[in-house]
Amino acid sequence: MVAIDTFRTIALSFPETTEQPHFEKTSFRVQKKIFATLDIQKAQACVKLSEIDQDVFSSFNRSAIFPVPNKWGKQGWTLINLNEIAADILNDALLTSYCGVAPKRLSADLKDTRQEP
Numbered sequence: 001m002v003a004i005d006t007f008r009t010i011a012l013s014f015p016e017t018t019e020q021p022h023f024e025k026t027s028f029r030v031q032k033k034i035f036a037t038l039d040i041q042k043a044q045a046c047v048k049l050s051e052i053d054q055d056v057f058s059s060f061n062r063s064a065i066f067p068v069p070n071k072w073g074k075q076g077w078t079l080i081n082l083n084e085i086a087a088d089i090l091n092d093a094l095l096t097s098y099c100g101v102a103p104k105r106l107s108a109d110l111k112d113t114r115q116e117p
Helices: 004-012 051-058 086-103 106-112
Strands: 017-022 024-032 033-039 046-047 065-066 078-082
Touching: 004 017, 004 024, 004 086, 017 033, 033 086, 046 086, 051 065, 051 078, 051 086, 078 086, 078 106, 086 106
Parallel strands: none
Antiparallel strands: 017 024, 024 033, 033 046, 046 078, 065 078
């Protein structure tokens, strides 16, 4: 289980991330491109992943992380149930989503500094 404030803290920890309204949700963007949204009422987030990453993350726990059940899901948009997701998996999913959207100069620096020894 991950609290809303924890999600927000992780998402905003990435370089040049901004938090902005997006319809009835909150979006997290890097250079105006959305990499995650947050639905506080549903305790649910949505991230953009590649098809392969979406399949890998979904394999951990399909009730915690799964493709959006429509054409958006086929484009990589993936729902995360914050009441069921483990914090380490959420962190990895957000990082993967951010790196898929961010300019290479930002994502390369981030990958280099966050790699474990």
